[in-house]
Amino acid sequence: MAPLADALLALARRDLTSFHALPVSHEGSLRDSEIRERYLALYGAAHLAADVSYSGAMLDSFFRPRGPLLQAQRLAAQAFGADHTFFLSGGTSTANRVALGALTRPGERVLADRSCHQSIHFALPGLGVEVDYAPMRACCDSCPREFGDIRRLLEMYAEAAAEGRPYSTVVLSAVSYDGVRYNLPAILGALAETHPHVRVLVDEAWGAAHNFHPDLRTLTALHTSRMLRRSGEGRQMEVAVTHSAHKSLSALRQGSYLHLIGSEEMHERAAQELFQLHTTSPSWPVLASLDLARAQATAEGERLLRRSIDLAHTVRHEIDTDEKLSAFEVLGPDRHLLDSSMLVADDPTRVMISLKNLGISASDFRRQLFEEHDLYIARECGDAILLHLHIGVDEKAVQRLLQAMRTIQGNRRRASSAFSGGTCDQFIIAYPPGVPIAVPGEHLDEGRQRLIASLRTQGREIYTLRGRGPAEPLQQPSPRRD
Template structure:
């Protein structure tokens, strides 16, 4: 990979170097038709569309070479092998495999290496569907640990790890221990498992246990000292150094693109423990993975690891700071009073739960706006260019990943303030039983209520039905109102957040 003309050396990304070198050559293929250099599109009227979607670099890098020409995917001996070695070293694994078919496949490969047909498996019920389906296909005897909620005020749910431990202990006492335990240790909603406490408990009870930890949402955590502490591989390193018991075999899956600068479907499979585990994983990889891997996706895993090593801590520190800022603004800005943070940082303080918060996630209740979470997400996307994927009841999850900067957070805060002005008065009017605004549904644009009108249950039902049918609900002051218009941004833009945003321009 080319180095900058000055400044410190950034390190190496051997697989990215190799793919880039091949992409730069004018190679004609008599094998499969890759998009390499767009050979099939040179005179096509569709070439411009391809280039607009994928770029000329992607057309050049999407190659179909293997073996000695680039490297063997299933038995690497060249740059892929070196890239995987560097990744294992960086993450703290004994061995690491790159996959270009997503963590759905990585979970299947990991289970194929860990679980023998008919063996007993204790599974975290909150695991990804790929785990449940794979175990069913393998004929494993599966028991599920029950779920529990954070609290009545917070919709987050996770495995009851105390009950999981009790089930594991009882199985050992009965002489039929579980061979494998599957954990989903970093949840979509912002819950992390206390693996430094959980893993030794399992190892003491049954030293030969295998453990699969799905850390799909936590790949980047490795590169920040605060987030690293609960990660699986750091936990194993720490326990080994202290001479404490660890499970005999551990596999960790990382959906890299969720928290690192990797292409979608790029996944790491990390292995630790049994010296035969890497070979079993390679065999499972051959059974489950496509034989036509995407070399750009694999190269992006190499680059993502390198960025994590060189910039990860600083980028994640920014994420933690911006997440704190979002929580603080919601809790203190009166123009954001319709919103309420749930499960805020430090909320999960009961040590018996064996879980803690992911501080890069901010769970926000939007119920007082008077619109559904689905409508809220749609308005953010359509009108403000902001995407939120997760909703739970009246709550949505904001993931403050390393791609969110100060300017992006300012855009979100401005949007939240505008939405509060637009929608909250309707909700307040419904709660108070009278309206001092026009409440108008569009279509058709006819007022449902006018200023001074009492709102009855029939009106509320009508509004609910209109919302469900897809209508937009607007509240407006009377035209003669002289109420000053509230500005989009407060004077707090002189704050550190705005100053930092200006510094990035």
């Protein structure tokens, strides 16, 4: 059941003409246009028919919904375990601003996780609150990830309460870009025990899907809040949770959920903030995708997430056991084991991979994957990259990635043979300036090898050329991992 999506689909199927706005809707402004085919190639006739500007009784009111949008938001609240859920088409940056406006009051104190998203940092100064930041900390020597120092955050919260100047609101970034998850049962439990009237914003931008798998659900904010409420500990706590739905569910970009657990006053304050901060022209296709994403996650989420976890395990296993992937190394603390000292855990759908033994920068590796293998990886952390095995990644895609990694490693191994010393049988040329470092017959000694390595770090391109023939890019050799 997807009431908003179904209502929008019914309107898209009608031959409607609008005398209000959105000339492109139903291809109205494109019928005699020379660029109509490009519109259709990019968006398709179905999307153009569904992108409408109807409101009120014709579809629903965005700010005071009474029809299919209200039904869809109620179904989402039920699926996620919230008291109320808002759909937003302006992204989670807007959702975070709406949540902060609903939770805070001028003159109050706010304790914020330093690792939170920029939208939170930008919004806090304009709210008339006093803000303190808990510091960040590194994961471990072998892993470049950083996240909030939760132990210190809880200490700061307890110290403020003991001084009689408690923080009214705490902001947490609980599911990070780099795949770090906070132990929210322990954290929210400690906050409620210290000062039960606290309000909490939990930014779970990357974790909307986690609510639909039994093993991942236990660390989510909404599940934790329900458990605390049932136990009596969190009865007076008010919690807002934001989800950037397109990051982990089948929603369109800029689709965001704002979930609330708390009083009706909190709900009304959020509705007022939404009215002030959200565009008055929301994207109905984006809002309908939030309805569909919830419907799919409810019906299929556990199965899809189980596949994601299994595929992440496949990547780790192949890297650990396949000699053709020996230049790669999986990073991270004790995989998927909750670290009781840091109050964090790994997201099992993420895999961080070191490239330091491959002899290629993370940016060059990403470029090769994209340009030569049609694979895209967004995140690089120093000499490591991060894979997100989301529900849109299947077995075929993972095998394609692993084969690309084998190919890149093999090419690196072959290229490294030119640095084996002895007599050079080819030209080795740095560009710029285009002057050979070595010509056929010269000895490729350690000095020349060091020069090649130095020029590469300066951004020079190194080529090899065997007489009359095409030049091939040559890269610095990669040391083999035992």
